Amino acid sequence: MARRTALIVGAGDPATSVAAGLIALGWTVHHLDDDALAWTDTTVADEVGDEPIDLVIHARYPAASRHRAELTTLSADDWHAAADEPLEAAIRLARGAHGPLAATSGTLVFLVPLMASAGGEGFAPFATAAEGARLLAKSLAKTWGGDGIRAHALTLDPAAFLDPADAAGMAEANALHDPPLGRVPDLHDDVAPIIDALTRGETAALTGASLVVDGGLWMPG
Amino acid sequence: MSETPTPRTANLGGLLTGRVAIVTGAGQGVGQGIAEALADAGAAVVIAARRVETGEPVAEGIRERGGDAMCVRCDVGIGADVDDAVAATIERYGRLDVMVHNAVSPPGPPLPIQEIDDDTIAAQIATSTAASFHCARAAFPHLAADDGTLILLTSPAGIEGSGHLPLYGCVKGAQRGLLKSLAREWGPAGVRVNAIAPVAWTPAMDVATAANPTLEARLRGRTPLQRIGEPAADIGPVAVFLASPMARHMTGQTLAVDGGRYLGL
Numbered sequence: 243m244a245r246r247t248a249l250i251v252g253a254g255d256p257a258t259s260v261a262a263g264l265i266a267l268g269w270t271v272h273h274l275d276d277d278a279l280a281w282t283d284t285t286v287a288d289e290v291g292d293e294p295i296d297l298v299i300h301a302r303y304p305a306a307s308r309h310r311a312e313l314t315t316l317s318a319d320d321w322h323a324a325a326d327e328p329l330e331a332a333i334r335l336a337r338g339a340h341g342p343l344a345a346t347s348g349t350l351v352f353l354v355p356l357m358a359s360a361g362g363e364g365f366a367p368f369a370t371a372a373e374g375a376r377l378l379a380k381s382l383a384k385t386w387g388g389d390g391i392r393a394h395a396l397t398l399d400p401a402a403f404l405d406p407a408d409a410a411g412m413a414e415a416n417a418l419h420d421p422p423l424g425r426v427p428d429l430h431d432d433v434a435p436i437i438d439a440l441t442r443g444e445t446a447a448l449t450g451a452s453l454v455v456d457g458g459l460w461m462p463g
Numbered sequence: 464m465s466e467t468p469t470p471r472t473a474n475l476g477g478l479l480t481g482r483v484a485i486v487t488g489a490g491q492g493v494g495q496g497i498a499e500a501l502a503d504a505g506a507a508v509v510i511a512a513r514r515v516e517t518g519e520p521v522a523e524g525i526r527e528r529g530g531d532a533m534c535v536r537c538d539v540g541i542g543a544d545v546d547d548a549v550a551a552t553i554e555r556y557g558r559l560d561v562m563v564h565n566a567v568s569p570p571g572p573p574l575p576i577q578e579i580d581d582d583t584i585a586a587q588i589a590t591s592t593a594a595s596f597h598c599a600r601a602a603f604p605h606l607a608a609d610d611g612t613l614i615l616l617t618s619p620a621g622i623e624g625s626g627h628l629p630l631y632g633c634v635k636g637a638q639r640g641l642l643k644s645l646a647r648e649w650g651p652a653g654v655r656v657n658a659i660a661p662v663a664w665t666p667a668m669d670v671a672t673a674a675n676p677t678l679e680a681r682l683r684g685r686t687p688l689q690r691i692g693e694p695a696a697d698i699g700p701v702a703v704f705l706a707s708p709m710a711r712h713m714t715g716q717t718l719a720v721d722g723g724r725y726l727g728l
Binding site: 329363 | 636647648649
């Protein structure tokens, strides 16, 4: 298969480890890791220029989102920084990604934490922004299917986004058992190959999927 | 299937006697229907409306039927407005048991995400996620005082996505992430948080069906109950149920009240 190019958006993990995993699989990766970047419609084009982009991955959740805090302690500015700003940035990313992805019949993937769809005590803003991104993936899949673009969301273990203590608390709150596969998936070795698979012809009939990639810890539906 | 059945208002008397509710966006549509149903169930209802000229007639209608209601002006996108609405409620009634956030900015015409302008994005976020935050934060101390409840109005689009209204699906989904988190966060305080995802006759639905004459028939055809919900008779009683002790062991849930159109898990 020809060398392919991805744009990954988001500082730290899971973006960093997934980027490394895709590079190991032969991808050329642009990693936009500045969460403070003022996001505009031209950001994608500014980053990649005229280079064809086959895959865009959104994992942009600033530190404010990943900070544990009860909702009643938040100011309106806190809420905006942790929930509304990252949600709007995800929408803007999608706006800017449409043209490049339509040109290649590419794929858009949103990485979201488990608490998006399962809720997370102390992480209401994060869950709000991330669940909005997950539903954006479904909506885009419906809208953009005719343009040849596929869109998915991957729900990851909270450990991919949070510090270990907070992640352990999330896992404890959501599961009554240990991961059936005995471990939490590795971002580099497990998650990146799944994303790679979602871009290939073998999965051409799949779009709008919400895949829970957590080793079977949480089995919704 | 025959014509639309005549809406029957459930017998809701007494379920919420002594309780006090705020309903945002209650000047019309689903919000009005919920406000009227809560009042029929015995609750005192505060009509929180961006335009008093639409909210006050709803309050007056409730009072004419023997209920207790007042109208306050409230732009839910402005935190101070929501704080003031809650303060006015406490000043008048001394308590707040039910906060219903229903108001939403009109989603506008169907557009793909790449054609939606900044102002529309900002307005949708302001009335959905930001307003949910304002309502939740302002109401919580009062809800926690006596097993109160927060109810958010979301949409089937927030569960399954929407190809016609992708931004709407996004922000309505975001509200569900919030409600599930608050259900976990506020459960120990005895505060329940749930959502209703309705499909019902609203001013926006009137506009949509007027603009697209085949829409109503298509929607009915894709709905097992083959009709579009009536705000007061179909959506309101579900809000009463969620606000009542009958739902005392339910939190973090989204009830699709749409005639069975959405049948996902």
